[in-house]
Amino acid sequence: MNAPVLPAPVTPSLAGGFAHPAHxxxxxxxxxxxxLARPGRIQQITGAMPPAPLSVAAGTLALVLMDQxxxxxxxPSHDSAALRAWLTFHxxxxxxxxxxxxxxxxxxxxxxxxxxxxxGTPDYPDRAATLxxxxxxxxxxxxxxxxxxxxxxxxxSLPENAAFxxxxxxxxxxxxxxxxxxDQIAGLxxxxxxxxx
Amino acid sequence: MTTASMPVEAESYNFAYLDEQTKRMLRRAxxxxxxxxxxxxxxxxxxxxxxxxxxxxGVQVSAACLVPEDRLKVIDQGADDTTNAxxxxxxxxxxxxxxxxxxxxxxxxxxxxxxxPETPLTEDQILVYQVPIPEPLRFLEPRETETRRMHALExxxxxxxxxxxxxxxHGEITNSYAWPVMAHDRYVMTPSPIPKFDxxxxxxxxxxxxxxxxxxxxxxxxxxxxxVVSLDFEDHPFVASKADHECEICGSxxxxxxxxxxxDQGGRMFVCSDTDFCGSRSAALETERx
Ligand SMILES: [Zn+2]
Numbered sequence: 001m002n003a004p005v006l007p008a009p010v011t012p013s014l015a016g017g018f019a020h021p022a023h024x025x026x027x028x029x030x031x032x033x034x035x036l037a038r039p040g041r042i043q044q045i046t047g048a049m050p051p052a053p054l055s056v057a058a059g060t061l062a063l064v065l066m067d068q069x070x071x072x073x074x075x076p077s078h079d080s081a082a083l084r085a086w087l088t089f090h091x092x093x094x095x096x097x098x099x100x101x102x103x104x105x106x107x108x109x110x111x112x113x114x115x116x117x118x119x120g121t122p123d124y125p126d127r128a129a130t131l132x133x134x135x136x137x138x139x140x141x142x143x144x145x146x147x148x149x150x151x152x153x154x155x156x157s158l159p160e161n162a163a164f165x166x167x168x169x170x171x172x173x174x175x176x177x178x179x180x181x182x183d184q185i186a187g188l189x190x191x192x193x194x195x196x197x
Numbered sequence: 198m199t200t201a202s203m204p205v206e207a208e209s210y211n212f213a214y215l216d217e218q219t220k221r222m223l224r225r226a227x228x229x230x231x232x233x234x235x236x237x238x239x240x241x242x243x244x245x246x247x248x249x250x251x252x253x254x255g256v257q258v259s260a261a262c263l264v265p266e267d268r269l270k271v272i273d274q275g276a277d278d279t280t281n282a283x284x285x286x287x288x289x290x291x292x293x294x295x296x297x298x299x300x301x302x303x304x305x306x307x308x309x310x311x312x313x314p315e316t317p318l319t320e321d322q323i324l325v326y327q328v329p330i331p332e333p334l335r336f337l338e339p340r341e342t343e344t345r346r347m348h349a350l351e352x353x354x355x356x357x358x359x360x361x362x363x364x365x366x367h368g369e370i371t372n373s374y375a376w377p378v379m380a381h382d383r384y385v386m387t388p389s390p391i392p393k394f395d396x397x398x399x400x401x402x403x404x405x406x407x408x409x410x411x412x413x414x415x416x417x418x419x420x421x422x423x424x425v426v427s428l429d430f431e432d433h434p435f436v437a438s439k440a441d442h443e444c445e446i447c448g449s450x451x452x453x454x455x456x457x458x459x460x461d462q463g464g465r466m467f468v469c470s471d472t473d474f475c476g477s478r479s480a481a482l483e484t485e486r487x
Contacts, residue, residue, distance in 0.1 A: 021217060022211070022212035022213075022217060023212060023264070023265055025217060025220070025221075026212060026213070026220075026262075026263060026264045026265070027264050029220075029224045029261070029262070030262065030264050032224075032228070033224075033227060033228065033231070033262070033405070034405070036228055036231050036232065036420075037231050037405050037420040037421060038420070038421060064221070064224065065221060065224060065225055065228075066221075067218060067221055069222070070225070122349035122350075123342075123345040123346065123349050124239075124345075125229075125233050125236055126226070126229035126230075126233065126236065126238045126239075128229070128232075130228070147381075148234050148381050148419075148420040148421075148422065148423040148424075149231075149420035149421055149422060149423070150422055151401075151403075151421070151422045171233075171383070172233045172236060172383055172384070176228070176229070176232045189231065189232035189233075189420075190232055190233070191232060191233065191234065191381065191420075
């Protein structure tokens with residue numbers, strides 16, 4: 001991507017929040033909900049303009065879901081002072097370890113091994129992490145998906161299959177995943193079964 | 198928290214009544230509920246400007262989902278014009294500025310108490326149920342820690358025994374509500390007090406289905422195209438029963454009927470419970486005749 005040359009804003013790390021917080025968050029949530037409810041269906045999600053390397057989709061999702069009650073972990077690919085400042089200003093989410101995080105953000109390589117993330121408890125399977133995996137691109141091709149939210153089957157370009165298959169094997173425990181690229185988002189809940197092509 | 202100087206913010210900040218922090222919490226709960234179909238996610242229920250029993254759980258879920266572009270329909274036992282339905286519709290017209298409708302086909306979000314519309318739902322729709330008692334095992338076990346453990350261990354044997362005893366003792370109860378279902382072969386869940394007749398519509402629906410219980414502060418969900426099976430027994434298979442009549446207004450033999458008293462001489466008639474379905478059908482028949 002070519003970054004356009006712009007004059008430096010006064011507070012570069014703090015710009016890029018929602019212009020109309022309630023409406024932007026509502027629309028973005030609907031996109032995220034449809035993404036997770038319909039695995040393999042790629043949705044558009046916009047509203048936030050986070051600092052690089054965070055995508056518009058991941059930044060928007062962060063503003064929709066994160067606050068002071070949701071500890072977050074930034075994988076090395078995304079752990080920059082600028083991004084920390086931006087997330088702190090816009091969400092107030094505290095930073096924590098990979099194991100304790102409610103939300104984790106990073107490239108697939110930087111998030112691996114994903115088996116360290118919270119998968120909930122038998123009594124409270126909802127107490128599981130949500131992964132926001134930044135991808136170069138998203139496409140409705142590749143791994144075959146079946147399960148809730150999918151009529152017959154769907155396909156989604158995933159960074160790998162084995163880790164998600166292992167996560168699905170924990171069902172009803174397991175983490176849930178959003179994949180983001182640019183202003184696009186796709187969901188992969190723990191309930192989705194993956195088949196190699 | 199962002200760009201607080203913008204004038205538009207003051208107007209939209211409490212979009213759909215609830216503050217942003219509360220909606221974030223509800224939205225996180227809805228996503229986890231969709232990730233584990235039938236599992237009840239706890240949330241921090243808020244005081245709403247209406248009493249419990251008036252759908253405060255459904256109202257909170259709807260508030261977390263609504264966008265300004267939505268067209269909202271609210272039904273109470275199939276009817277759009279009851280006090281409860283009218284007041285919830287007006288509440289969101291006022292607080293979210295959304296358009297409203299009584300036509301199932303025109304609605305993008307439908308909040309319901311005790312019915313699933315007769316008209317098949319589509320992928321472009323969200324159905325939000327008001328739920329009084331979210332725990333299907335509560336009649337067996339009053340302790341929350343115990344019911345959680347039973348769900349965790351899939352310990353549903355006692356529930357089957359109790360349901361079987363009820364059927365054996367009372368026979369098939371045609372007008373039974375909140376008949377429990379198995380969601381995605383894992384969690385027993387309540388469909389809320391819809392008639393058994395509506396249970397088959399829960400399964401493989403193209404729409405997103407969300408269930409909100411206000412007093413007990415639980416959200417559960419069914420993603421689209423999720424397998425939902427009504428509990429039954431080999432010698433007592435599940436039957437989606439309805440009154441064996443046709444609607445005396447529109448003549449439908451397929452829709453769920455209410456028996457209504459028509460006068461003080463004990464006169465009765467069977468009419469569709471879904472008033473939009475009945476009205477649309479009657480209007481179509483009218484057009485055909487003229
Ligand atoms: Zn009728």
